[in-house]
Amino acid sequence: MAYSSKLLERAVEQFSTLPGIGRKSALRMALYMLRQPRENVELFASSLVSLANNVKHCKVCNMVSDEDRCPVCQDPRRNHSLICVVESARDVLSIENTQIYNGLYHVLGGIISPMDGVGPSDLTIAELEKRIEDGGVKEVVMALSTGMEGETTAYFLYNRLKKYDIKITTIARGVAFGDDLEYTDELTLAKSIENRQPFKF
């Protein structure tokens, strides 16, 4: 596309680097920015720069944080003997959103993926072991994605952690609320029957 303005073109290019944003949406965003007061655009830009420059990762769980230790790890009301292992910061936010989980987290920072060149040493597995060795951990619950890479990572983690005297669990798989049985894949349906629970009301 031929742009009438290099400045516009450059902004569109930048927007189209964002995940899930194509050329058309990027143009829409750049033109939207053009219609905003200058202060708003500067606020937008400065919030990104300060995110990039000032954000840290929690030294305990590797979660995105403003301080050396994230609010969850600092909270004395949380159950410090339970660690939920997740792939990314996004998963932590999703689980926090349920308001049901009271333990701590451990963000691996990825998933074992030979295709993408991500091996176990690229993840924070050694840090997780260190936390267990420091004592006080009773259970590690793995909340990793399904699919080959997630299963591989879970299996690898299990092999590394089984030497410790802790419980190793994984989140339940089953038919989601609102899903029809007839449209549920066989693997999920099979798992949900296998792991059936006492009926509660």
Place this chain on the structure above:
Amino acid sequence: MAYSSKLLERAVEQFSTLPGIGRKSALRMALYMLRQPRENVELFASSLVSLANNVKHCKVCNMVSDEDRCPVCQDPRRNHSLICVVESARDVLSIENTQIYNGLYHVLGGIISPMDGVGPSDLTIAELEKRIEDGGVKEVVMALSTGMEGETTAYFLYNRLKKYDIKITTIARGVAFGDDLEYTDELTLAKSIENRQPFKF
């Protein structure tokens, strides 16, 4: 959602102001930014700030431009007697993309919409009349959106421009390439029959 980081939260808030971006996509974008090298984030931010601070509007056609006159208005090879009236800069880029149009543009900067409080005086209609009065214009083709607001604007423009000795046209409406007749709305189908063209191959 409770964020572990105020910086992250602020970036998510900023991303979610963008058109078509909800909370989840905004979080995805903010976390994506976190994974980028600092220079990239700064480049992103500075491209937005310089867009907001330095971009101009062409003094002739009101198109987004780096200079006082946009490249289209400056181009002597274009047909300066033909002006295509559009709502926004995005429409200019869409038409330029077809590589079929060789005239100039006039960007209204909106569409008459009493609901949104946009009246004729908010648009660059006086500037369009000035261009016609300056002479040399032979035809104005209106490329406005269909729907009530587009039709109102076209009708208003027609009434304002009919006193000049120029041709006033509007882009053809019809069945789009690849569309099935059975799924085409009646209005479009009727228009496309009414405005039938000699068969060419």
